[in-house]
Amino acid sequence: MDIEDTKASPLHWIVYIGVIVSVLGPLIPQFIWPFAKSWFFPDLLPSVWSVRAWEYIANPNSQVLEAVWNSLVIAVLVTCISVLLGVPAGKALGMYRFRGKGLVELFILAPSIIPGLAVTMGIHVVFIRLGLSDTLLGVVLVHLIPTIPYMTISMSGIFANYDPDFEEQARSLGASTFKTFFIITLPAIFPGIVTGAMFAFLISWGQYLLTVLIGGGRVITLPLLLFSFAASRDNAFMSALSIIFLLPAIIILFFTSKFLSGKSSSMGGFGTI
């Protein structure tokens, strides 16, 4: 009955079990299906097991390895560019006050709110003209539209909590600008950069619509393959690809779960993943 009582009641347990079942429920069959050959209603487990889905994935002709490689290259490039651009911009927004700051923030935030579909459809025609359409580079560029705002906003949160007095102290003790950055600034913001970069990676990794619009079906990435299997309802292949697709997410969650306190401004970006 009392507020300080932090113990869970049966009512709470209903919530916990509900959360666990509804979180895990849709994931568990995905880990069984890739090993099923025939698994008909109403069996709870496959009647014939097989690893043909995995064989298909490992087969160089299947495009899966190519797609994984493309996805990785694109996501890594996108992440690097986003960090290079987002960190300085985040510093400007997090550490300085200037006229028009609110407007700049709104402008940087806008691409994560306004549907990417609208922007990408419009830009497609320019990309065709410039020869960027159907190329990896074109896909990388268009992936920057959601990742740069995310990186900038989350870095501005990191810099807002960063005390510039440390830099001044280092300078007054005789460190050069260059040294100050590497000895003082970088170690302080590094964890923030890593977390932000991992989520920028995930945003690019999970992108379907922008890739299909600009890549025109010629730049094959993992979500494209997964999407086409899902649309044709091929359960075994779709599940196998889905597992590969979610691996980075799980790895990154393990690394970052302690950062997910909800206090950091980087939370704002999660909604767009």
Place this chain on the structure above:
Amino acid sequence: MTSITLRKLCKTYEGSKHPAVENFDLEIEPGELVAFLGPSGCGKTTTLKMIAGLHSVTRGDVLFNGVRVNDIKPERREVVMVYQNYLLFPYMNVAENVGFGLRMRKTPKDETDRRVAEILKLVQLEGYGHRSSAQLSGGQKQRVALARALVIRPKILLLDEPLANLDAHLRDEMRDLILDIHKKFEVTTVFVTHDQEEAVLLADRIALIFDGKLVQYSHSKDFYEKPASERISRFFGNGNIIEGTKAGTTVTTGSGAFQVRPGLPAADGPVQLVIRPESIRLSREESNSFKALILKKIYMGTYTRYCFEADGHIWDTTTESNEIPGYEAGDSAWFTLPQDKIWLIER
């Protein structure tokens, strides 16, 4: 008016091995103003919250007017707690804050408005109703918090460190306000503090709490003159504690033998002799006088403090500055421990 009785009250928090409050026995008279005094983390706020019903009781009972209230929900106890950091609801203005308790009781709007205006006048915040709480000073916030508690006419008022967050000059004002309110509303009041001076200035009686245990419950004067233990004596700022042996009305110590008044509760045998610094006189008298070396002289304005040494023991004394002969550090002087001011603690 309501009396509070705590009977063998215990509280152990979930996941903690040590009880936060242990076997509390306490009787607070109707309309009394009592201080829970102790260092931080001693369990005084926990006890307060058990009286309010906000924290559950692990063992023992809380009684109001002799009726056990352990199982009565906090909102039905008519006990209001005022928090140290005021906790004004930030999304409500002053009037809405003060009227909160009345709205929870579904009091009609016109009555609510009237009572809120009344109480704001009482705490000298007439016309502040539409201010937002962010616009108030610390002292004003405290008064809004008090008004919010009093407007529902509680049977018991609980104050958690009511003066701790205030500047020195506001404290006197707030202290007077609390005394006024206590008199006017005749509400049984318990407040928590870590400051012995604050407790002495405000409370009728003080419950001194160390490590979750009630160590002494009496009128404030007793803590100075009749401390129950060495620790209590030191908590009240008295370092004049010297080991000795009592035989009849004589106590023999390293600094000599002293006569004590008959009838002290300590039994013959090993004792600690205690005397307040302000009770020691700088003079030679018939008995209980000894000569000692002045180590330090500290001028404190109205008072002057001397530290002096006799047979390896350092004593402390404070005397009114204009009364004393001009001793300096390094001088020898006579000191007297007046027989009726000596207190003994059994060892």
Place this chain on the structure above:
Amino acid sequence: MTKRTTIVLLLFPTISVLVLLFLGGLAMGLMQSFGYMPLIGMNDFNIDAYGSLFGDQEFLLSLALTLWISISSTLLTMVLAIITALAFRKTFSGKRIANFLYQFPITIPHIVIAVGTLLVFSQSGMAARFAHQAGLIADQNQFPVVVSDKLGLGIIYVYLWKQIPFVGVIVLSILQAMGNNYEELARSLGASKWQAFRHVLLPTIIPGILPASIICFSFTFGSYEVPFLLGRPYPTVISVLAMRLYQDVDLNARPQAMATAVFMAAFISIMVVLYKRLLGKMSGRR
């Protein structure tokens, strides 16, 4: 270097990339929606695309379905995020694992969970199989249609799965920052448990999760993959409709696709402005 130059230099790369890609994309989309496409020989401005858009019954049905899905999933997200966060505030055995699971969906891509929803909730899915084993249904056709259904329940489920933790983690941090004292105070002033929730917890939580809720709303409004996989072909949501028009072999459908996309962008922008007003009003009261 003056402060001004520093700020300009720091912001310049990001701003210019966004101006080119984002503003450029929007501007091009806007132009094409007015039928201005010199590449394919359409050189005059007109608003025909918008006219046919609002005259088109499929567009209006799509808009209604999209709004239904985004509004209901956003509202449900808020309610369930608050309920689950309140429950996760308590301590219980296995909390660490449960906590991990609670935050788990934040990083999982939408397509993965759309796939999972197909496997569980289609009529031959795991839920139907369990229902059969439990004797609730005799045939898979008796299992209620919750995927590719009229109301988009499967789609809403995926959004909830993704968004409840996202908002819930924010609620948890608000609750943590708030501590127990405000609630205790309310109780001692005479509020019941419910009243303390209603008058103290809720007014603190709601402004804190409004920004997250607008992100949820705009995402669900513009999302393509989930409704494509779990929705019906007709009526579909507005993004799927725009994409279909865009991929139409007849280039004359292009302006209409662009008009649909521009409409989406404009609609979301208006929503954000309205929300900013609302937030401003709320904080103005502080």
